[in-house]
Amino acid sequence: MREYYKKYLNEDHSFDKKTMIGIFCLMIVIAGFFGFLYEFIFYYFNGGMKQFFWRGGNFLPWINIYATGAILIYLLTYKLRKNPLKVFLIGFVLCGVLEYFSGLGMYVIGNGLRCWDYNNEILNFGNIDGFVCLRSVSFFGISGLLLIYGIVPMLFNLASKMNKKKFLIISITLFSIIFIDEIYNLLIARIFSLPRASDVYKSIGIHYVSFK
Numbered sequence: 001m002r003e004y005y006k007k008y009l010n011e012d013h014s015f016d017k018k019t020m021i022g023i024f025c026l027m028i029v030i031a032g033f034f035g036f037l038y039e040f041i042f043y044y045f046n047g048g049m050k051q052f053f054w055r056g057g058n059f060l061p062w063i064n065i066y067a068t069g070a071i072l073i074y075l076l077t078y079k080l081r082k083n084p085l086k087v088f089l090i091g092f093v094l095c096g097v098l099e100y101f102s103g104l105g106m107y108v109i110g111n112g113l114r115c116w117d118y119n120n121e122i123l124n125f126g127n128i129d130g131f132v133c134l135r136s137v138s139f140f141g142i143s144g145l146l147l148i149y150g151i152v153p154m155l156f157n158l159a160s161k162m163n164k165k166k167f168l169i170i171s172i173t174l175f176s177i178i179f180i181d182e183i184y185n186l187l188i189a190r191i192f193s194l195p196r197a198s199d200v201y202k203s204i205g206i207h208y209v210s211f212k
Helices: 002-010 017-046 064-080 084-109 134-161 164-191 197-203
Strands: none
Touching: 002 134, 017 064, 017 134, 017 164, 064 084, 064 134, 084 134, 164 197
16 A cells, blocks of 8 residues: 555556546545535534534535535645645635635625624634635645545545446446435526425424524
8 A cells, every 4th residue: 555655646647537537526425525524523513512413405415615625626736746735735725715705606696695604603713704714724725635645545546446337337326416416406496496405304303504
């Protein structure tokens, strides 16, 4: 494993396009689940450790902005993987910008809609308009390190050892399940006035975070 990791740092991958699509599919699934897990745990503590809160707008435990950030971090830092400081700083700045403008965009387009608000949260030093704070961007920077030095080499190793057909079937199937869930809740349920994940979960007593 040490030799494989050394090779990962010193040699660019040689995967074909289909295999890279499979790798990206798994990266998206893992990053979105990682983000959900982080927020699930954080909001438990933020709420006084009295109850857990479901985060994200899907039926499955997955949050899209973390997947988006992971793909952007990979694209901008893979070539810089020999320099952890640069990887951290790019993740720190890039995801901070992504988070701020995503939050601001939803707020403007959604007439005051907030999916997060650092004004009402613990550890919110450096808070800017409730959309971004020092804790969040620091976490993103650290997560970028985890992605580039943990998740990506693991996925590369998996792709190199598994049968290509099986690897693609598994990765694309997992991604497709997440994608269908996302499209349903983001578009289909809105267009046809169908129950969204949040409606269903609230109806059975699952808690969501409320922002004022």
